[in-house]
Amino acid sequence: GENVGLHLPTLSVQEGDNSIINCAYSNSASDYFIWYKQESGKGPQFIIDIRSNMDKRQGQRVTVLLNKTVKHLSLQIAATQPGDSAVYFCAESFQGAQKLVFGQGTRLTINP
Amino acid sequence: KAGVTQTPRYLIKTRGQQVTLSCSPISGHRSVSWYQQTPGQGLQFLFEYFSETQRNKGNFPGRFSGRQFSNSRSEMNVSTLELGDSALYLCASSPPGASNEKLFFGSGTQLSVL
16 A cells, blocks of 8 residues: 655654754655655654755755665764754655655754 | 644544644645644645646545635544544645645644543
8 A cells, every 4th residue: 555654653853963864665656756844743844855866965963865766865964953852754756646645753852 | 934734733622523734835835735644653644726726635434535725725624533533634736737746734733632
C-alpha cells in the first residue's frame, strides 16, 4: 500500500551541529517531494520541496537531497537551533494524484 | 496575507453525534484538502476539492464527507462519530498551478470523541 517511511523516529542533536533527517519512499512513480515541520499545537509548515528532475535543492539553512535509485530523501539542517525542535514529515506525490502521502515523522530535539 | 483558517480550534463530542468543521483557504487558493492526523496513523488524506468539485478521496468511510463553496471555503462533516474519529483534522490550501502539491496548512481542529 501507500507508505512513505522514516528511518529514525527520534533524533537528538547538539545545538549548532548539523541535523540529517532521512526518509524512504515506496512509490517509484512519485515525482514531487516535500518536507514539513510541525511544532506542537500547530499545523505542518512548509520547509522545502524538490522535483524528481533534481537531486539537490538548497534553501535557507536547509538542503534536500533526493536519491531516486534507492528511493531515499533527506533533509539537512545546518547549524541547528533550539527553534528547530519539532516533528519533521516528508511527503510524496505524483502528477495527477492531487494529494500528498506523508511519512510517519521524525521528532528532532536540540540539546543545549 | 492571512493563512488557512480553521474553526473551531477544539471540539468535544460524544459517540453517535455528528460534527462539522470549517476551513477558509488562503486568498486566491482554490484547492482545499483535508487530512486526519492521529498518533497511530500519522497524516492521512481525506479529500480534495477544487471549484466546488471533489477531485480525490482517501480511504475513509462514507461517514466522512465534505463540500466546497463558491468562495473556496470548505466544510467537512463526520456523522455517527466513533471513538476512533478523535484526531486533529487539518485543512490545507494550494496555490494556483501547484497541482495540489505544495500545501499550506491551517492549525487544525482537535476533535475529541467521548
